[in-house]
Amino acid sequence: MPILYGANPTWADVTPVPQEDGGPHPLAAIAYAEEYSEAMGYLRAVMAANEYSQRVLGLTEHIISLNPAHYTVWLYRAKVLDQIGANLADEISWLNPTALQHLKNYQIWHHRQTIIDKLGSPEGEGPFISTMLEQDSKNYHVWSYRQWLVKRFDLFDEAELAWTESMIEADARNNSAWNHRWFLVVGRKGGQALEESIVDREIQYAKAAIRKAPQNQSPWNYLGGVVRRAQLPASSLKDFVLEFADLDEPDKVFSSHALDLLADIYTQDEDKKDEARKALDLLAVKYDPIRAHYWNYRKGLLDSSPAAQQIA
Amino acid sequence: MSAAQAPSSTSPAVRLEELSDSDFEEEIIGTAMSDHLEYLHRVAPPLRDLLETDTSKAQDETLEAILPFLEGNPNEFDLNSHHLPKLQRKKHVAFLEKTLGNYPAQMAPMDAARPWFLYWSLQGLTALGEDVSKYQERVIYTFAAAQHPMGGYGGGHGQLPHLAATYAAVLSLVIVGGAEAYDSINRKAMWHYLGNMKQADGGFTMSPGGEEDIRGAFCAMVILSLLDLPLELPPDAPSRAHGHTSFMDNLGGWVSRCQNYEGGISAAPGNEAHGAYAFCGLGCLSIMGSPTETLNKYLDMPLLIHWLSSRQCAPEGGFSGRTNKLVDGCYSHWIGSCWALVEAASGKTGLWNRSALGRYILAAAQFKKGGLVDKPGKRPDAYHSCYNLAGLSATQRVYTFDEAMNGNVGKGHLGAPYHWEEKGLYEEDKAWDEGDLVDRVHPVFIVPWGKAEECRSHFEGKGVV
Structure with a gap:
């Protein structure tokens, strides 16, 4: 049963502020149900009076149940929790089922972040995130939230890396998991140099994933990123790339991404422009024709300055 | 091996x-x-x-x-000379007129997003060649009720201001146009509100106490530019405590940090590269200065172009938003509209497969009864209709940036986006006929051609307030 605020003595001191639509035929107008309309009238009134109280907390919960995408209610609820010194662990327990129902909601995640930040502990968040990712393994908000959590509580540890690996193992094409690995291993370093052992480990990791599915672009992008970040020449990957694409055997190419990288390696070698051209032609004509314009653009760059050409 | x-x-x-x-x-x-x-x-x-x-x-x-x-043609649409479904103009107009209209009670969850429904519907209608000036008065008073006394717009009456709602409100007012629409915006309060969103690291939050991401940076630049607001932060802006004096302080660097190892752009530094955020990042930079200057200064362009190019799905022809994700009609705009900005910065046209995207939109993204969709099997909505149409326009038209264009407008700060020129139609390997043409769209603001310039002209020389 909806709470009928108007007939409720605990709300008798509040005069609701009715919805104002600005004119006779507002656009994209909603024929609000009485329950929603009344609750919103009371919210407008308590917000105008800056009231922070238990009853307002209940009111926000009621409105969220009717419209979880209502950022105003979430922002005001966060303020109420703060002002009345509410039990934040209770807030998280209440939040969990709501979040599971509304995976693509910006507000819920931001609210959660605000609460966990104040609680000062990441306890229980890992398992909760895993539950969310089971439903939608590439959910942008969830991954962004996990990054915030790692940064906030300095969780750049082996356990986090192992968990990320398990996500990649479950689906080597989950690019969000690859991005998280980058965030853990490389991102945390800021501008600092990466240790050689880490660079080697990451290169081997990406190569192993590529061998399992050479047409999976996620590890290729990762590999290229690591090599660039470590300031290694792209040519250091040449032997590996030749396993999947060799110009001497143009009919036996196993990965367009290998051919792409091979073109780049040749591009950086003044004496290998013809080979670069040949690799780009193979991409444009045979192995990745939808991007023919792009491959031809890369070909056009071969005659310009070297700085403009480097991709990987 | x-x-x-x-x-x-x-x-x-x-x-x-x-x-x-x-x-x-x-x-x-x-x-x-x-x-x-x-x-x-x-x-x-x-x-x-x-x-x-x-x-x-x-x-x-x-x-x-x-x-x-x-x-084939499971919807049994009439075909154009390329054997592709014609643009179902009348059906889409009818659909978008509906999305601009009244909603039943169960649509309460869109209460905070109403400004978006106005923007998407109005922009979609103009793309289809409709005159929307008849809606001017209603747009003005709908937003009058959503304008917050402290500046900016919320989703509706009594809601806190939010940059997404504010962006959609300002663009809607720009689309219907006219002095009355422009002057309904409280510019002084808007300036203060935007000042409140500026963060110590150079980026912007979406709402007071809300999330900080690249949408905030883009929306803030759009609004500052269209309303010709001062670049100087208002005296009460909290980020002044961190040494900032201008909305632009540390902004280019912040956008630059959103470009990740794949070359794409993410919501915030460290996050995964994503199509919608890529357009926000490029749009933001294209307002801060000429794309030739800002994109090349703040981004690794070869890597960005590589990533953008990888977004085109084969054989679908449409775009995905991230590596290893599925095609979705909304990226017809979010990725498709990046190209004009990137081509302006690189000085080259023809970097991408316009024809393949055009085919996806006409053949797979038109809903049988009107409106456009993510992909076959999905329901149409105003969002996918607006952005598929913007994407279709991007496949058909060539826009170039020329500092010398429009000498009369955009001379002051954030004036770069007023110097675009439409170079005509892109005919190579085209999949459309004249009847499938979508109207010209401003490559940065995604409003009808000329409308952004009219608004900016109205405010130029008016000073702050």
């Missing part, structure tokens, strides 16, 4: 070959069908890994649902 596989027997290319060999298919659909099969055969990727994961399964199912629309 053991696990690297040769093209598998189930690859789309092979499947297409099987289909094109089938007399049965020929008989029922005729020559139009064989044209499409020839095309699909040409763009289908020949390589495919055998490793099966959730991603590959989802991709296979998606392609299975889309292929019939690329091969």
Whole structure:
């Protein structure tokens, strides 16, 4: 049963502020149900009076149940929790089922972040995130939230890396998991140099994933990123790339991404422009024709300055 | 090398070959069908890994649902001279007029997003060639109720100001245009509100105490530019405590930090590269200065172009938002509209496959009864309608940046976006006829051609307030 605020003595001191639509035929107008309309009238009134109280907390919960995408209610609820010194662990327990129902909601995640930040502990968040990712393994908000959590509580540890690996193992094409690995291993370093052992480990990791599915672009992008970040020449990957694409055997190419990288390696070698051209032609004509314009653009760059050409 | 596989027997290319060999298919659909099969055969990727994961399964199912629309015409639309469904203009207009209208009680969850429904519907209608000036008065008073006394717009009356709502409100007012619409915006309060959103690290939050991401940076630049507000932060802006004096302080660097190792742009530093955020980042930089200057200064362009190019799905032709994700009609704009900005910065046109995107939109993204969709099997909505149409426009028209264009407007700060020129239609390998043309769209603001300039002119020289 909806709470009928108007007939409720605990709300008798509040005069609701009715919805104002600005004119006779507002656009994209909603024929609000009485329950929603009344609750919103009371919210407008308590917000105008800056009231922070238990009853307002209940009111926000009621409105969220009717419209979880209502950022105003979430922002005001966060303020109420703060002002009345509410039990934040209770807030998280209440939040969990709501979040599971509304995976693509910006507000819920931001609210959660605000609460966990104040609680000062990441306890229980890992398992909760895993539950969310089971439903939608590439959910942008969830991954962004996990990054915030790692940064906030300095969780750049082996356990986090192992968990990320398990996500990649479950689906080597989950690019969000690859991005998280980058965030853990490389991102945390800021501008600092990466240790050689880490660079080697990451290169081997990406190569192993590529061998399992050479047409999976996620590890290729990762590999290229690591090599660039470590300031290694792209040519250091040449032997590996030749396993999947060799110009001497143009009919036996196993990965367009290998051919792409091979073109780049040749591009950086003044004496290998013809080979670069040949690799780009193979991409444009045979192995990745939808991007023919792009491959031809890369070909056009071969005659310009070297700085403009480097991709990987 | 053991696990690297040769093209598998189930690859789309092979499947297409099987289909094109089938007399049965020929008989029922005729020559139009064989044209499409020839095309699909040409763009289908020949390589495919055998490793099966959730991603590959989802991709296979998606392609299975889309292929019939690329091969034939299950909606039985009238076809253009390229044997593709014509742009269903009348049906889309009717759909968007509806999305601008009244909603039943169960639509309460869109209460905070009403400004978006106005923007998407109005922009979509103008793209289809409709005159929306008849809505001017209603747009003005709808937003008057959503304007917050402290500046900016909320989703509706009594809601806190939010940059997404404010962006959609300002663009809607720009689309209907006219002094009355422009002057309904409380510029002084807006300036203060935007000042409150500026953060110590250079970025912007979406709302007071809300999340900080690249949408905030883009929306703030759009509004500052269109309303010709001062670049100087208001005296009460909290980030002044961190030494900032201008809205632009540390902003280019912040956007730069959003470019990740893949070359794309993310919501915030460290996050995954994503199509919608890429457009926000490029749009933000294209307002801060000429794209030639700002994109090359703050971004690794070869890497960005590589990533953008990788977003085009084969053989679908439409774009995905991230690596290894599915095609979605909304990226027809979010990725498709990046190209004009990137081409302006690189000085080259023809970097991407316009024809393939055009085919996806006409053949797979039009809903039978009107409105446009993410992909076949999904319901149409104002969002996908607006952004598929913007994407279709991007496939058809060439825009170039020329500092010398429009000498009368955009001379002051954040004036770069007023110097775009439309160079005409892109005819190479086109998949549309004249009847499928979508109107010109401003490449940065995504409003009808000329409307942004009118608004900016109205405010230029007015000073702050």
